[in-house]
Amino acid sequence: MTDSSDKKYPVPTIRRLPSYLRVIKALDFEGREFVSATDIANELGIDSIKVRKDLAYTEATGKPRVGYRITELMHGIRSIIGWDRNSEAILVGAGCLGSALLGFPGFSKRGLNFVAAFDADREKYGTYVHECEIKPIEELEKFITERLIEIAVLTVPSFAAQQVTDRLVNAGIKGIWNFSPVRLKVPPSVVVQSENLMSGLAVFMVRMARGAE
């Protein structure tokens, strides 16, 4: 049993950890050795008590008057959010968004490595998008079972989402990062994490209508 399997981290805390990591990585780069919760809070414009409580979930311990050792804190955060481990992932649906994700260097830096992409468009077969080969969707199951892939990033059109999901699950995929605006039906053993860009747009438009606070 790993550290993260028995502890329960609040989702809002998890969502904030990457921004903390970004801040302290920059400080580390500048040669700083320690950082306080106040430092991070000021940099991000949030409350320092919240930061302190979030950091208490990590293995890192702080010293009064000094703060947290940056190397220790980086390790503690990366350990929780799994960015100290490498995973192989496939991407399904190499359209505009899918191609953009393939080319985003942030994923491999954080341990998520795309080893192949699949698409239904025959004209794309054999081409490479940011060093990742586009394979025929027909080879999906074969690739997953042979390479024991557990993670799939789903960027197919809405109408194909559930059907592709069924194939992914059947082939043994354990987690789907879903970028299509569809609720995917999967067995309870499969994790689905959905990103909905339109929620963000809705919040943005409401805030614009209200005017700045």
Next chain:
Amino acid sequence: MTDSSDKKYPVPTIRRLPSYLRVIKALDFEGREFVSATDIANELGIDSIKVRKDLAYTEATGKPRVGYRITELMHGIRSIIGWDRNSEAILVGAGCLGSALLGFPGFSKRGLNFVAAFDADREKYGTYVHECEIKPIEELEKFITERLIEIAVLTVPSFAAQQVTDRLVNAGIKGIWNFSPVRLKVPPSVVVQSENLMSGLAVFMVRMARGAE
């Protein structure tokens, strides 16, 4: 004063409204006239009481035993999240992600129309990405002031984000939809809505480590 300027909608509610709209649009397409909160809740796998309370924020009123008139509900939701109005927007940073956003048909369907994109790469000038012309970043201020653009979508690299933001604000931009992982400093009158993909990845990885619930 419009409807949305004096009412205060909870952010979680706003984030759910687009998914409700998607569900009832599909029902409308099938020819259905009424929908109940339970129908929507079942389709999305969430609690029906939550849906009912969210819908109470709209102008639509339901009839016991019948539900809400779909046309009325669509209008009510669109009105809150501003998808019944058209806005002109510019995109700054026509890289992978920026180009993907330019090509996404979902935005113009929801009233957000990209009228130009700007980039620092001279080789892109004059080219079109999904019917949107890429212009030199030097023309940014001129374009904003002449066309009275209020909305900018920011997809530039992190190191350029704040500098571009300052230029946008100076030129009169009222809202920035920010896709760079940077906290932007803006005057209080300017709305900044930030999307952080890495938060989603973090939550996904933690849930994977825990195994499915």
Next chain:
DNA sequence: TAGATTGTTAATCGATTAACAATC
């Protein structure tokens, strides 16, 4: 030492969930 910062417990706030009368 003095005082800033941690770690933790308590209070507040807001969202979700439960309950139920009103109603079509």
Next chain:
DNA sequence: TAGATTGTTAATCGATTAACAATC
């Protein structure tokens, strides 16, 4: 009518914020 569904008030739950002793 009977009963499903709305609209709304109350209870619960969880996250944020406040408070404060411990400590380096």
